[in-house]
Amino acid sequence: MSFDYSKYKHGEVLPFLPPKHDPITEPDWRKVPQPKPFIVRPPKGAPNVLIVLLDQTSYSDPSTFGGAINFPTLDKLASEGLTYTNFHCNSLCSPSRTALLTGRNQHQNSQSAVVDGATSYPGDTGIRPKTVAPLAEILRQWGYCTAMFGKSHETPPWETSVAGPFDHWPARQGFEKFYGFIGGEKNLFSPYLVDGTTELGVPRDPDYHFSVDITNKAIAWIRATRSLAPDRPFMMYYAAGGSHPPHTPPKEWLDVYKGKFDQGWDKLREEILERQLKMGVIPPGTKMAPNPPDIAKWDDLPDDAKEVLSRQMEVYAGYCEHTDREIGRLVQAIDDLGDKDNTIIVYIAGDNGGTAIGALNGTFNEWSNLNGAPEDIEYLKTRMHEYGGPKSYPNYAVGWAMAGSTPATWCINACQGGGQNQGMVIRWPKGFKSKGEYRTQYAHFIDIAPTILEAAGIPEPKWVNGVEQIPIAGTPMAYSFDDAKAKDRHTVQYNECTGNRSIYKDGWMACVMHRAPWEDRPRVDSYDKDTWELYYLPDDFGQANDLAKKEPAKLKELQELFHQEAIKFGVYPMDDRSFERLNASVAGRPDIMGDRKEMVLYAGMGGMAENVFIDTLSRSLTVTADIVIPKGGAKGVLVSQGGLFGGWSLYVKDNKPKLAYNWLARELYEIEGSEALPEGKVQVVYDFDYDGGGPNKGGTGSLSINGKKVGEGRIEKTHGAVWSLAGETADVGVDAYSPVTEDYDPWDNAFTGEIVEIRIRHKD
Structure with a gap:
């Protein structure tokens, strides 16, 4: 069944369709009038x-x-x-x-x-x-x-x-x-x-x-x-x-x-x-x-x-x-x-x-x-x-x-x-x-x-x-452009965020502070226990005079209106969780990593925000880098995540493996390998054992070359919730954007050898 365009006014259906033409039976272009090009332009004078x-x-x-x-x-x-x-x-x-x-x-x-x-x-x-x-x-x-x-x-x-x-x-x-x-x-x-x-x-x-x-x-x-x-x-x-x-x-x-x-x-x-x-x-x-x-x-x-x-x-x-x-x-x-x-x-x-x-x-x-x-x-x-x-x-x-x-x-x-x-x-x-x-x-x-x-x-x-x-x-x-005294036409408006909510109608506003922005949890354990406030804004633009107790009938009217608007516009259910929602599995949204416990990375992969990268927060993990070291040695970053204000980087300096963990731009933990990397195919492994006991705790890290441990050290404090959301990224073969550590150049830190692949695997 074809779409009935005749039911709609010009511009109510987009995109515009070009005009239909009858089949052309004349082979000579000289005898066929040329139609005007089909070009869509807004109404004349559109700003x-x-x-x-x-x-x-x-x-x-x-x-x-x-x-x-x-x-x-x-x-x-x-x-x-x-x-x-x-x-x-x-x-x-x-x-x-x-x-x-x-x-x-x-x-x-x-x-x-x-x-x-x-x-x-x-x-x-x-x-x-x-x-x-x-x-x-x-x-x-x-x-x-x-x-x-x-x-x-x-x-x-x-x-x-x-x-x-x-x-x-x-x-x-x-x-x-x-x-x-x-x-x-x-x-x-x-x-x-x-x-x-x-x-x-x-x-x-x-x-x-x-x-x-x-x-x-x-x-x-x-x-x-x-x-x-x-x-x-x-x-x-x-x-x-x-x-x-x-x-x-x-x-x-x-x-x-x-x-x-x-x-x-x-x-x-x-x-x-x-x-x-x-x-x-x-x-x-x-x-x-x-x-x-x-x-x-x-x-x-x-x-x-x-x-x-x-x-x-x-x-x-x-x-x-x-x-x-x-x-x-x-x-x-x-x-x-x-x-x-x-x-x-x-x-x-x-x-x-x-x-x-x-x-x-x-x-x-x-x-x-x-x-x-x-x-x-x-x-x-x-x-x-x-x-x-x-x-x-x-x-x-x-x-x-x-x-x-x-x-x-x-x-x-x-x-x-x-x-x-x-x-x-x-x-x-x-x-x-x-x-x-x-x-x-x-x-x-x-x-x-x-x-x-x-x-x-x-x-x-x-x-x-x-x-x-x-x-x-x-x-x-x-x-309202040329009429300062024009009567308001936008007369009803709801607002809702993590259980905080309000409803406006004809100058009146009823509202709830379910959880203050700096508070860890809601003030009450159910929405029906919230305390509502009521203001008449034409007389109280600053919302200094709460009328909830003086005007219970008006408050009830607005509470019911909020309920109606919430159903109408799909507000329910209200979700009053806070930072828990940053975790995709907890929040219940899609996650590009899904349930994967291991990620294989290749040279040139970069710009990976933590939402599209394997979770490296508050857990034990192993980073395995299969690389090729050229004659004369190599330097540069193998893999990094985060940057100047928190992150980690596995890199090579003076042809030795090194791990830097930057905790909130406050403390820098370093683990350095004691031996140089041999020429040819090499496997560098960074192994981290998390202490456990909740987020933000410490752990012990070690470095090995071709199965031989060459370095070990403590990382006393770790990021437990976020690196920087989308502010910084994970990158292979380079530390892009701001650097995790000042131990290498902020721009010229690309790995000078060959990266075959890098695997990051959860140990738990």
Whole structure:
């Protein structure tokens, strides 16, 4: 049975089919009129689109929203466009980003939490269903030039290797050009980059910085497409690395804010609130919500703690401003090409509130907390001279995230306050007359895609690539462009993350803090024991006045509404596990390694994130390297995993085998062979016996050559949970990206002999 196209309007079925032609019976081309080429173009006057997204920036960090950090680009766009002060995100990265890119709610995209923690529940598989076509794919099929630069954290981790599949990579999600990284974060000085679906080596530039690189690449792409195809509008998604950890700006930005946060986070909140009220960012009379009890009062902290903590915010602020200025270079390049008037720029200053992984003290090395080895103030002070530089992987204390949430509190992973408030600015000179004004209508990430489609005159498709689509959940925002007093059209919105949840309706919001972002476990053992809060946001934008006890009927109404929305959008069941979900077998998601206890590796294999590599954490294992040593000996890396902030490397130095184990950039354990490797075929074995007794314990390692033990030593502390998720990789024949050890050159460390094969085998 053929598809009935007559039931649908133009553009509701994609792709467009070329016109049918009757069979040609005339053999002479001179006698046959030539048909016009079949070319798809968007409606006349369709605008260019630039969507800019910052990462883990808090609502009131930017000067645009009363913050203490200078955001000149965001400020300029706000003066030339509209500032949305009542804009909202989901409380984690992947859910927000899929909502932005599709116009559907997080569970419709099957992104309940970060994709690295996906399960097999329908709303949490980490796999965007084909019933949800991304905005980029829709615009691409309408003839737009499409590109993405920066961070992509929507690809299932078990699909991120050279084995694919590549269906969920940005280059197969409607972006004809992708340059950036796949995963939650990267070392900004030596990132693991991807161009399309091709993995790239580490940039060999001592002055390299990711934010500068993606901006350069984005500008080059804009200029090239305007030169080659000026008749086709462009759609670019610029997903900045900033201000996500690691907080590592270029060197010249480390001290720009020196001394600017010595007053501490409590005073900073007061200063921000005063500016917000004066600027009109928040309603008159707005009160500031108190911080959670876990957040220390600044005046109660010892001087050493104040010195450490204020430095963290100085570096973060410099990182934020540098990121914004790089975005300014991109905006200026577009304006210089004459595309300013008909380019919609949507600049969203954050995707899930400020980060909490730094917990109460902050970290020099983010992976410390995740591996059960938090850093105290005494230790942090010893590393302050390196903080923010290329030998650090830092993250500020959560108290600064709370300050950035002013007038509310909370941060990432919270479905209220700073975990769902974000600032957003739109500039479109040709599309609306208003300039430099605030808009207070409720809006959400899911509203961006339908707004772009409406602006371009492109209908929401009903079928895409042969699959019937579920309706877009978002509300176009154009109704508010030239009408500051327009009645809200987005009136209901749920939010959920690992049991934290909220429901908004007509100004009211009911919410639950099931587990604070820095807490190890939920506060109660079942969802029906949670304590609900209730706020009326038009009178209480900061969520300082809990009305749950005063308005029990309204609370009950909203609780029931959340239940209905949860069923409607596939929220249930809610999964309140935390770091346990990083383990694929525990979470119940696919794992490229499956139950394999052994992995065979060959020369040239690289770029393997730990989700697509055999598990080497908290276990006994054997690494066997069959190699060929040339005349005169060899040097270089046989196999490595991780890098500067935690990892291990089996390598050859001075023609002797050596093992380096880097524990969280704090301690380096080395085992060195006492004998040189003979010429010809050689088998080098590294054997590790784990002490057991849970994660993060020690063990004994040994090295042997052709069956003869030539070295032994203790590794007293090990990583027990993660190496770096997707930040660093495992590589054969080289230590790519940042080096595990300084015992060899960070770039020229490739093995100079021949690798026949390397086998890694679990002993348990």
